[in-house]
Amino acid sequence: MTAEGAPAPGENPLVEGLERLPVPPTVLVIFGATGDLSKRKLLPALYNLAHEGALPERFHLVGSSRSHLSDDDFRREAADAVREFSRRPPDETVLEALLRSVRWVSGGFDDPATYEALGTTLDDLDAETGRVALNRAFYLSTAPGFFPVIVEHLGRRGLHECEGSGAGTRIIIEKPFGSTLASAVDLNERVLSVFSESQVFRIDHYLGKETVQNMLAFRFANRMFEPVWNRDHIASVQITAAEDIGIGSRAGYYDSSGALRDLVQNHLLQLLCLLCMEPPIDLGADQVRNEKVKVLKAIRPPTPDEVDAMAVRGQYAAGTAGGEPVPGYREEDGVADGSTTETFAALRLEVRNWRWAGVPFYLRTGKRLARKVTEIAVTLKPVPHMAFDDPSHPALPPNQLVMTIQPDEGVSLSLGAKIPGTRMQIRPVQMEFQYGAAFVSQSPEAYERLILDAMRGDATLFTRNDEAEAQWRICDPIIARWGAPSSTDRVPHYAAGSQGPAAADALLRDGDSWRRI
Numbered sequence: 001m002t003a004e005g006a007p008a009p010g011e012n013p014l015v016e017g018l019e020r021l022p023v024p025p026t027v028l029v030i031f032g033a034t035g036d037l038s039k040r041k042l043l044p045a046l047y048n049l050a051h052e053g054a055l056p057e058r059f060h061l062v063g064s065s066r067s068h069l070s071d072d073d074f075r076r077e078a079a080d081a082v083r084e085f086s087r088r089p090p091d092e093t094v095l096e097a098l099l100r101s102v103r104w105v106s107g108g109f110d111d112p113a114t115y116e117a118l119g120t121t122l123d124d125l126d127a128e129t130g131r132v133a134l135n136r137a138f139y140l141s142t143a144p145g146f147f148p149v150i151v152e153h154l155g156r157r158g159l160h161e162c163e164g165s166g167a168g169t170r171i172i173i174e175k176p177f178g179s180t181l182a183s184a185v186d187l188n189e190r191v192l193s194v195f196s197e198s199q200v201f202r203i204d205h206y207l208g209k210e211t212v213q214n215m216l217a218f219r220f221a222n223r224m225f226e227p228v229w230n231r232d233h234i235a236s237v238q239i240t241a242a243e244d245i246g247i248g249s250r251a252g253y254y255d256s257s258g259a260l261r262d263l264v265q266n267h268l269l270q271l272l273c274l275l276c277m278e279p280p281i282d283l284g285a286d287q288v289r290n291e292k293v294k295v296l297k298a299i300r301p302p303t304p305d306e307v308d309a310m311a312v313r314g315q316y317a318a319g320t321a322g323g324e325p326v327p328g329y330r331e332e333d334g335v336a337d338g339s340t341t342e343t344f345a346a347l348r349l350e351v352r353n354w355r356w357a358g359v360p361f362y363l364r365t366g367k368r369l370a371r372k373v374t375e376i377a378v379t380l381k382p383v384p385h386m387a388f389d390d391p392s393h394p395a396l397p398p399n400q401l402v403m404t405i406q407p408d409e410g411v412s413l414s415l416g417a418k419i420p421g422t423r424m425q426i427r428p429v430q431m432e433f434q435y436g437a438a439f440v441s442q443s444p445e446a447y448e449r450l451i452l453d454a455m456r457g458d459a460t461l462f463t464r465n466d467e468a469e470a471q472w473r474i475c476d477p478i479i480a481r482w483g484a485p486s487s488t489d490r491v492p493h494y495a496a497g498s499q500g501p502a503a504a505d506a507l508l509r510d511g512d513s514w515r516r517i
């Protein structure tokens, strides 16, 4: 092991397999390159990859949108975005080298002329760079309504393949991938009528998080968890993604989306998959995704009559955040009067297979909750016979394993331990692993890993077509029930800064309780 506890090269085949894939010479085209996501995440991620020497020697960035910019204008905007949002203060020499060769292509996404201009730019770059053609990666970071339009135009202009050049073409599609099962199926059909599945990289940025990838390492690189990782030993699982922020300036998107579509359909179900899946043969994209799809297929979508018993929604009312008063959801700019969009969603799911039958999986997410925390808590069953019963002491809580995805990244295990003294008294103690203490290096941002993997052509951390559809299949009946015009249900409100609506307690089985956020 190295000083900071990271395995030396060659010591960890699980990780090494991925890291060894070369990153070919690439031109990355970002549609929507001056949008919020690009500025906050994509451009800073590219800078940090450049800083770490992870980009290929021949790398070009092309930005595109309606905005009439020159190459220099885009260069300046990109530099500003990196300076504002990069996880490390940029080294101006590295930044300048990265941005030296950027290009800008202006035009509407539905205008064939945009793709003509783009094609010419890509051909120019190929000619400039020399003998070997560049791989092409198209990143769709636009409003989702443009996804099919861009795909279709790329196909029409023949940009979906680099015929005869030996170079590869990839398309990276941001979330949301559809807004219902039917729209996701439709989008898959449109995308796959132009690109083949092996060219498509559907983003779920949670899969790029270090702590999420660690779930694979934790489960499949250690012997001690597998024997208890099943219905015989696990009583329940709770997956929480709580946020303290409101919807900010995103009402336009959020009010027609809501918490279920925004976070449950993708991030939370992905966490559930990684927790429940069978060990894959290796970390190949299909091996991992085959196992995840099996988990999703083992979750039976609720019938309309079952929805109320297994899903609860809520909407934040005025309250506090960081000690300051904040408005309720309906008072936020851009939210429709009387909106019933949920800003909180909680579900109880069952994974109906041999390993998990009967174990409740509680999922919950919400905006304007008490604090930001994403965690997975696995509660084990009590021991079959407690030899230490002491009537003067409260019952010992069962063992609980908590994987904290953010912000205090780590894993903790609660155990019963003897209190020092002459009597046999047991109380819970914590065994902790903290990323910050175990590793000195700063974790990369999720988008750094994902952009690199897409350029490498490794789809392990991306959602496959059948996976995206299986996720919608679970959520669709809940969406239908919550959105039904005939639904007279009131959306329960919860105060901003609180634990969420009390109604979520109705999902819990006897003896279970929500962890305090």
Ligand code: BG6
Pocket: 175, 243, 262, 263, 374
């Ligand atoms: C995004 C959602 O996918 O994830 C946002 O659209 C949410 O609403 C965000 O705030 C949370 O991501 P993270 O990485 O901050 O947990």
